[in-house]
Amino acid sequence: MRAPRLACLAFVALVALALSPRVAHAQAAAPAPADSAAPAGPHPDFDPNPPLGIFPTSSDALIDPRMARSWGAAPTRWFAATTFDIGFVYGRPRLSLGYGKPFTKWVGIDVNPIAASSGVGGYGGLRLEMAFFDLRVGSRYWFPFNRAYLDPRDSYDRLELERDFGQKGITLTHEAELDVSIPAGPGNILLRGSASYVTGVPDDKLVFESALHVIVDPPFVWRARAGYAVRFGKYSQHSMGLVGDVLHVPARDDSITVRAGPIVRVVLSRRVDVRGSFVTTVISPDRIGLVGGDFTELGVRYRWATEP
Amino acid sequence: MACKMASAHPPPLAVALAGLKAAHPMRSSAAASTLLLSVALTLHPSVAGAQSPEPVPVEDPAASQPLPGAGSAQETQFKPPAAPPPVPTPSPVVIAGEPTPPGTAVAPLVWQRTRFGTFDYVVTVAGAAGTLAAAIVKPRAQHAVGPVLVDEEVRDALRPTSLSVRYKFRDASDVGLSLAVTWPFFVDSLVTAWWYRGSRDVAEQMALVDLEALALIGGIQGATNVLVSRERPYGKSCGGDLPSDAFDCSGSTHYRSFFSGHTAFAFTGAALVCFHHLEQELLGSPWDGVSCAGAYAVAAATGTFRLVGDVHYLSDVLAGAALGTIVGYSVPLLHFPRSPPAATVRRTGRRERVDEARVGIVPTGLGAGVAGVF
Numbered sequence: 284m285r286a287p288r289l290a291c292l293a294f295v296a297l298v299a300l301a302l303s304p305r306v307a308h309a310q311a312a313a314p315a316p317a318d319s320a321a322p323a324g325p326h327p328d329f330d331p332n333p334p335l336g337i338f339p340t341s342s343d344a345l346i347d348p349r350m351a352r353s354w355g356a357a358p359t360r361w362f363a364a365t366t367f368d369i370g371f372v373y374g375r376p377r378l379s380l381g382y383g384k385p386f387t388k389w390v391g392i393d394v395n396p397i398a399a400s401s402g403v404g405g406y407g408g409l410r411l412e413m414a415f416f417d418l419r420v421g422s423r424y425w426f427p428f429n430r431a432y433l434d435p436r437d438s439y440d441r442l443e444l445e446r447d448f449g450q451k452g453i454t455l456t457h458e459a460e461l462d463v464s465i466p467a468g469p470g471n472i473l474l475r476g477s478a479s480y481v482t483g484v485p486d487d488k489l490v491f492e493s494a495l496h497v498i499v500d501p502p503f504v505w506r507a508r509a510g511y512a513v514r515f516g517k518y519s520q521h522s523m524g525l526v527g528d529v530l531h532v533p534a535r536d537d538s539i540t541v542r543a544g545p546i547v548r549v550v551l552s553r554r555v556d557v558r559g560s561f562v563t564t565v566i567s568p569d570r571i572g573l574v575g576g577d578f579t580e581l582g583v584r585y586r587w588a589t590e591p
Numbered sequence: 592m593a594c595k596m597a598s599a600h601p602p603p604l605a606v607a608l609a610g611l612k613a614a615h616p617m618r619s620s621a622a623a624s625t626l627l628l629s630v631a632l633t634l635h636p637s638v639a640g641a642q643s644p645e646p647v648p649v650e651d652p653a654a655s656q657p658l659p660g661a662g663s664a665q666e667t668q669f670k671p672p673a674a675p676p677p678v679p680t681p682s683p684v685v686i687a688g689e690p691t692p693p694g695t696a697v698a699p700l701v702w703q704r705t706r707f708g709t710f711d712y713v714v715t716v717a718g719a720a721g722t723l724a725a726a727i728v729k730p731r732a733q734h735a736v737g738p739v740l741v742d743e744e745v746r747d748a749l750r751p752t753s754l755s756v757r758y759k760f761r762d763a764s765d766v767g768l769s770l771a772v773t774w775p776f777f778v779d780s781l782v783t784a785w786w787y788r789g790s791r792d793v794a795e796q797m798a799l800v801d802l803e804a805l806a807l808i809g810g811i812q813g814a815t816n817v818l819v820s821r822e823r824p825y826g827k828s829c830g831g832d833l834p835s836d837a838f839d840c841s842g843s844t845h846y847r848s849f850f851s852g853h854t855a856f857a858f859t860g861a862a863l864v865c866f867h868h869l870e871q872e873l874l875g876s877p878w879d880g881v882s883c884a885g886a887y888a889v890a891a892a893t894g895t896f897r898l899v900g901d902v903h904y905l906s907d908v909l910a911g912a913a914l915g916t917i918v919g920y921s922v923p924l925l926h927f928p929r930s931p932p933a934a935t936v937r938r939t940g941r942r943e944r945v946d947e948a949r950v951g952i953v954p955t956g957l958g959a960g961v962a963g964v965f
Contacts, residue, residue, distance in 0.1 A: 346781075346785050346786050346791065348786055348789070370769075370773065371768075371769040371772055371773045372769075429838055440754075440755050440758075441754075441755060441758040442754060442755075442758070442833075442834070442837060445758075445837055445838050445839065446834060446836050446837050446838065447836045447837075447838060447841060448836075549782055549786075551781065551782065551785070551786045555781070557777050557778070557781060557782055561766075570755050572755075572758050572759050572762040573759075573762035573763070573765070573766065574762070580766065580769045580770060580773065581769070581770065581773040581774065581777050581778070582773075582777070583777055583781065
């Protein structure tokens, strides 16, 4: 029971932080979900020359049902931006430094620490985001609080992940990932492909990769995702859909893991959106339960970026 | 504009007086009624129908257009952060994120209870500190008794033989906990109260009250956990079908059975969802009732999954459900009504709300008298 209590406490702390006046009020211009959620045409209230600044203005509210502002509106420039994801229970602040239009079309670097109930880590890499695709290349370090390296087996059950085998399953994963979003009909076709190279694992061991949520025999893991999300809302800013994942671990007897599930995003302004996903395992060589899924359940994303 | 409209055109005194008779009984028993209705997971159609605003269709062009000269609802809510803006009271009438046109038969969303104050901050911090301390401190060495009453019988009936299946139910209970704890903040406060109904003030107050309740139940549960130090049901299996090096068996984790934290948090969250929906009429009938029932369904499933997962006895789960419900309702109820609850007045098909005490001189048969709504 200690873990859930700590998780609840951490979550409460995160929410308290989010509720603090400084965070709630102080914002600079920033992000909308890759502005893939931007309205199709200019909103009647949209000011083409908005008084952009560090703080919200009447035309740039924290919660803006009109979706009157877009990250794509400001001119191309050098910028710093942050994205802060919180949920139960994780906190994932990201810092982006780059050139272009933040969260819309830009090139630069991404750095983010990762804090979750199961461990801590960090990611750093290069990023190129354009209208319909988003490319990331970088490395991720992960230090689990409990989970250890695993002895080779054909299949694992949950108990293997819940035992203290001594050596913690620390990993350093180099990864390239390409996300594509293609408008089609009332929504978007979502595609993702990634290649991961897992290092830091002893030769005769396997490891549970925390971001991919799969047991890996290093070094390679391939991943592909396809799905479709329907847009809805007055400005087509929200989306809801289904995605399917396929993961392939070549060194582990070509093992295949298939996951599928719903995703949803409710965009409250260019700064804030609420996200949910529950992409759970359908086919897997292992029986590790929901930890083998890729879900955030419910979370909030907050964005910020410097303005010209 | 909607804000100005609401405050600049208060209901006439005569209308307020007409509502006095109807308002008083509701005021005196509103809290208890809300609690009882919610616990029973029933929402009487006549009550819901009488108090719930009818949502304006999102696609209604009239409703979606900003009001002339309004500049937007946000102008009344968001100011530069150097000086936090005064709370707009009442907040604009917003449905589906859009200001409604004049004459819309919907009451603005207004926080009508005592605002979150210093004492509440103290309670919240103390609860959070207690939660943290209890997570660090090991349960006392003298362990309490194991199963009581029908605990063992229920365990035998529900416990799957497969360890893998038991883990699945435990995972499912984690999902239930996650939903129950995040929903009041992300969906009810942020999306529903702030975005959908356009009231940042109510959203903030709701979220703070939610924080207070969850911190409090965390502190109570943690302290009880440490003091009671009851062994979990699966503790008997440690060294058997559960290896002694399993995380479940190592350390003090398996002496934290009483009472179920998952269940307590989930029921606290469910009570908060019910309270806010039923009092604030966030979505209108029948969706407030559906939200309440759904929250309790998730909480009940979470508790059941803890039983099936062999992590708790029935008595742990029942105690968690009871205390979670009590705390989840008590904390918002103890933020006593700040002003008389709304007197719902029906007149020519419009609903108007009396948010302030009003006193006036009215003619009587022999002269004049004083009458008011308090």
